[in-house]
Amino acid sequence: MADYKNIKGFNIQYLDSDPPNPIEGQMWFNSTTQTLKGAEVGGAPVGTWASGGDLNTARAAGTGAGTQTTALSIAGSSPGGRATNVESYNGSSWTEITDVNTARNELGGSGTQTAAIIMGGYQTPAPNIVGFTETWNGTSWTEVADLNTARNELNQSMGTQTANLVASGNSSTSPVTFVESWNGTSWTEVADVNTSRLLLGEIGTQTAGLVFGGYNPGAGAIESKTESWNGTSWTEVNDMNVGRDRIFGAGVQTDGLAYGGRLPPSPPAGVTGTTESWNGTSWTEVADMATARYNQSSAGTGTAALAAGGNAPPNVATTEEWNAPPISIKTFTTS
Numbered sequence: 001m002a003d004y005k006n007i008k009g010f011n012i013q014y015l016d017s018d019p020p021n022p023i024e025g026q027m028w029f030n031s032t033t034q035t036l037k038g039a040e041v042g043g044a045p046v047g048t049w050a051s052g053g054d055l056n057t058a059r060a061a062g063t064g065a066g067t068q069t070t071a072l073s074i075a076g077s078s079p080g081g082r083a084t085n086v087e088s089y090n091g092s093s094w095t096e097i098t099d100v101n102t103a104r105n106e107l108g109g110s111g112t113q114t115a116a117i118i119m120g121g122y123q124t125p126a127p128n129i130v131g132f133t134e135t136w137n138g139t140s141w142t143e144v145a146d147l148n149t150a151r152n153e154l155n156q157s158m159g160t161q162t163a164n165l166v167a168s169g170n171s172s173t174s175p176v177t178f179v180e181s182w183n184g185t186s187w188t189e190v191a192d193v194n195t196s197r198l199l200l201g202e203i204g205t206q207t208a209g210l211v212f213g214g215y216n217p218g219a220g221a222i223e224s225k226t227e228s229w230n231g232t233s234w235t236e237v238n239d240m241n242v243g244r245d246r247i248f249g250a251g252v253q254t255d256g257l258a259y260g261g262r263l264p265p266s267p268p269a270g271v272t273g274t275t276e277s278w279n280g281t282s283w284t285e286v287a288d289m290a291t292a293r294y295n296q297s298s299a300g301t302g303t304a305a306l307a308a309g310g311n312a313p314p315n316v317a318t319t320e321e322w323n324a325p326p327i328s329i330k331t332f333t334t335s
Contacts, residue, residue, distance in 0.1 A: 012029060014031060017032060044279075044286050047323060048322070049289050052321045053089070053092050053319055058316055059315060059317075060309060061106050062083070065110055066111070067299060068304040071306050071308070072136070073087045074086050074100060075121070077105040081103070081124065086100060089299075098139065098140055098141060101132075105121060108154035109157055111161045112160070115160065115161040117161045119134075119154075120133075120151045120154050120169060121152050122153075130150050131151065149176060149180070153170040155202065158205055158210075163205070163207075166180055179191060193234050195225050196216065197211075197223055197225075197245075200215075201248055204251075205252065207229075207230070210229070210253045211234075213244050222262070225239055225240075242276065244263050247294070248307070250301055250305035250306070250322075257276070257302045258278065260275075271294060272294075273289030273292035275287060278302070286324075290320060292312065303326075304322065305321070
């Protein structure tokens with residue numbers, strides 16, 4: 001009969017503490033805790049949210065860019081009205097940096113901490129719904145070419161500062177299915193999404209994107225639908241478990257995270273901290289956020305995401321960090 005060494009290639013170790021970097025299938029006896037332990041696959045099912053540093057200004061309905069430890073929280077709404085504020089995150093604290101040129105909320109955006117792009121949104125002076133686009137070079141914001149269709153009720157966009165995609169939203173006349181692609185210089189209309197919706201989550205790249213959730217005004221309902229983009233067309237894929245709008249996400253088309261949002265009925269009863277992980281095929285509910293919220297800024301990946309600010313309500317400054325380690329440690333017990 002095969003033993004553990006023949007199956008896994010190593011013996012069960014006798015250690016005074018857990019190894020710092022165990023590998024899948026490794027087993028050891030922890031002499032300090034007198035327990036037998038092993039390493040198994042981790043990932044989203046064992047992911048958890050933890051507190052990060054608070055924003056300097058509580059804001060909602062802005063957008064984000066970057067990674068969990070090098071992020072931006074951009075514009076939005078504060079108690080004083082629509083904001084130009086931009087804050088930069090270093091993994092522990094936020095610092096106010098150069099403001100955007102146009103105060104707005106419900107805008108789209110993505111990119112990195114030193115090369116971001118924002119577009120659309122709602123400003124206070126008429127015309128309220130705008131197509132303004134701005135790019136960030138790590139020092140200053142520059143106005144560049146407008147969207148072809150001005151729109152607000154966006155949350156995010158997909159891609160980088162020079163290769164971006166933004167889907168749906170609300171124009172001055174009606175909700176739209178329009179999708180526009182950015183080449184670093186100008187916007188071009190490409191294939192529409194299948195379902196018109198507002199306040200949806202958008203993750204991925206210009207050629208491999210994913211949109212999910214949102215509010216479908218045609219149906220008068222909050223959506224759970226998910227659509228995948230291959231650079232040419234949109235395909236409906238598996239729905240979310242929990243439909244919601246004002247939802248944000250992080251990650252790519254094959255490994256993403258969706259978190260927070262509003263459920264029907266509208267707030268306060270409809271605020272949620274529900275988190276779902278996407279593996280490229282289906283959504284799985286995982287650990288909830290500590291603070292239920294919607295309209296938060298987001299950044300990061302499906303295994304290392306960031307949620308900053310948002311509306312609980314009221315607007316909050318709290319930040320949460322999502323981590324899903326590739327390996328989890330299991331303590332073996334008898335029953």
